[in-house]
Amino acid sequence: MELFQDRGYVETTVQEIAARAGLTERTFFRYFADKREVLFSGSKELQKSIIARIESAAREAGPLDVVVGALEAAGAELQDQRGLSFVRARYALVTQHAEIQERELIKLAALAVGVTRALHARGVAEPAASLAAEAGMAVFKIGFERWVNERKPRDFAAHIREAAVALKALTAGNKVHARQTLSRPVKKSISR
Amino acid sequence: MELFQDRGYVETTVQEIAARAGLTERTFFRYFADKREVLFSGSKELQKSIIARIESAAREAGPLDVVVGALEAAGAELQDQRGLSFVRARYALVTQHAEIQERELIKLAALAVGVTRALHARGVAEPAASLAAEAGMAVFKIGFERWVNERKPRDFAAHIREAAVALKALTAGNKVHARQTLSRPVKKSISR
DNA sequence: CCTCCTGATGTCAGCAACTGACATAGCCGT
């Protein structure tokens, strides 16, 4: 983080990072798959924590509530462990470099897969499990952004909760039959 | 695609791709930012098409319906233009190589940003716009996967519609923060 | 017809990310 903030992400070479740690470039790549991975050290543990919370959630709770609840808890964990200022510095890096953002997104996608599996284990059927997982990621993402960009910092968990409420309002507010009919020219069918 | 399928993605070198096109490696990089981008040729147009449909959607329609409607139409477009077999071949590449999947995910994130902006232009306020966009992406993603993995191919648009319905059912049944009380018996329904 | 300009392409050199193969050093149990 020091090097990235001083010299910039692209300018910082892996060799420099390794040297700062008193190691060699080759050794760096034995611990991190690539340069970006060094920014995702805690992610595996965070995912595990979330999955564990889903597994141990109350039986009666609905899938989306279970997911959102787990994310709230994990969010609080993150807030406590790393602190807002660190998270903000890292967030700046992520937003400034598409390269890093890509990694962040695939981590989130992997989390969604894990969450989906955990929901399956609870007996949630299929489109519901994936949708709850993905919707949870959306809620997390938006809650996160609002938390980080806020001038007067509030609780991360509160933001997640708010986003979840907003999502429910959104989907509730629209009737299924309010869908517009779209004029799609009929072309050849799929065939094959 | 030919080269990637024959020799594999990683084994295929940019030089080979360029040579196959009768060009030089340097010229390749003048048209594509990097090796992966060659797999995302139509994405800009697709995004434009989606945004345009959102802008021209009926005024009374709710945000989520607008987004889902636009995605259905774009999905139909994709299905007609590229064809299921091409989409499947490309999908196989994406799932097999995290590198490519990362790019796919960031394209989707960029689409979400565009959709959010288009919703703002329609007067949708803030957590709602982002959430509708992200929820739309979730619906698209899941609809897409179900479409592509299906043995007997049906309409892409139909899958998207089904996913949207499932999402509404999901969010309708549950209250956020079901602390102690559970509002009503959990129905895991939908699907199939 | 000649000239100049422009845009597309080629050539070349170079850096940094990453990898495989092999060597070395330190620790640990026997």
Place this chain on the structure above:
DNA sequence: ACGGCTATGTCAGTTGCTGACATCAGGAGG
């Protein structure tokens, strides 16, 4: 002391990607 295991170093090589400069074809205008 020995032998093995693990972490690290060394080295060479490939590939993605970039900047600088050269070349070449076609069109506009004299």
